[in-house]
Amino acid sequence: MLKWLSEVFWQERLWFPEGLGWADLEDRDGRVYAKGRDLWVALPIAFVFLVVRWIFERTVATRLASLLGVKEIVRVRATHNPTLESYYCSTSKYPTQSCVERLSKQSGCTERQVQRWFRRRRNQDRPNLLKKFREASWRFTFYLLAFIAGLAALVDKPWLYDLQEMWKGFPTLTLLPSQYWYYMIELGFYASLLFSVASDVKRKDFKEQIIHHVATIMLISFSWCVNYIRAGTLIMLLHDSSDYLLESAKMFNYAGWRNTCNYIFILFAAVFIVTRLIIFPFRIMYCTWIYPVTVYPPFFGYYFFNGLLMILQCLHLFWAVLIIRMAVRFLTSNETVEDERSDKEETDESGEEEEEDKTREMKRNGPIQNGHVIHNNNHRKTE
Incomplete structure (x- = not known):
């Protein structure tokens, strides 16, 4: 069954223009061509990346965090x-008001204490700044070196x-x-990101990140x-040209x-x-859509390759909206740039609660000054 599926999937008429096939990619006369079996090299490279990343984050990234003054909340x-x-x-991590009332009765806490407990509990599960900094440092280092x-x-x-020279x-x-190692290292890196996604910081665009990683791995593998x-x-170089800037901005943030x-x-x-x-x-996409059909008739591989590029472009548009929104906010109001994909730390409202405690204390014991009760000594003296 698997053999039949493999034969159907790799039919030459699906992946090559008419008259061309796998035989054209056999090594001959000292000329070497890409082979599908070469992609297995990316798996050990991915595991090497995971080990190197673990060492890097606990040595170089931690030291760099200390030098830049990364401070935990x-x-x-x-x-x-x-x-x-x-x-x-x-x-649920976010109980409704009716649930808060019910939990208040069950736990013996006031509604405000229940709400405060959930805020603190959610903050406990959020990744700390050092973890975020380490991840950003690792990706910055790779993207910069890869570019x-x-x-x-x-x-x-x-x-x-x-660009017409591509075809x-x-x-x-x-x-x-150079092309061999560029491909294998990039493919190994994105595979390592997919392997570590469960333990990495989860952001609001988590699903889009998964789609991006899978589409990138498929695109690299298929094009190979x-x-x-x-x-x-060219596509990998174009993507790496901006990614290291984003990661460096995160680090300084x-x-x-x-x-x-x-x-x-x-x-x-x-x-x-721009990119x-x-x-x-x-x-890039103009050259992959328009120019090839002037050389040979469209075939399934042509549509498949450009379909993957369209998925990437849709993700580019999604992220561009977030990026432009943050940039406009900064340029128009000079606010600090905040990553809209990250969950923000919730305030504990402790100051507000302390004021309420003081108010209750005043009602019981009279005015308070510097934390001490002021007794009313202004009694009128009888002459």
């Missing part, structure tokens, strides 16, 4: 309450400047060692198998360097819009 822990804990774990390496590998290639001679395009490598290298974070974020927003909303759709 002191969180007040929720007191142990079996009734509220059971509801929190099994039912530099990709630029070095492509700077002397004609298809970097003339010249397709599919018999010779594989270069059918020798769309020149287009693949977690460190409290607000002005530095804001200016880097504005630079990131500009690079993101993802202008160059990617109007140059």
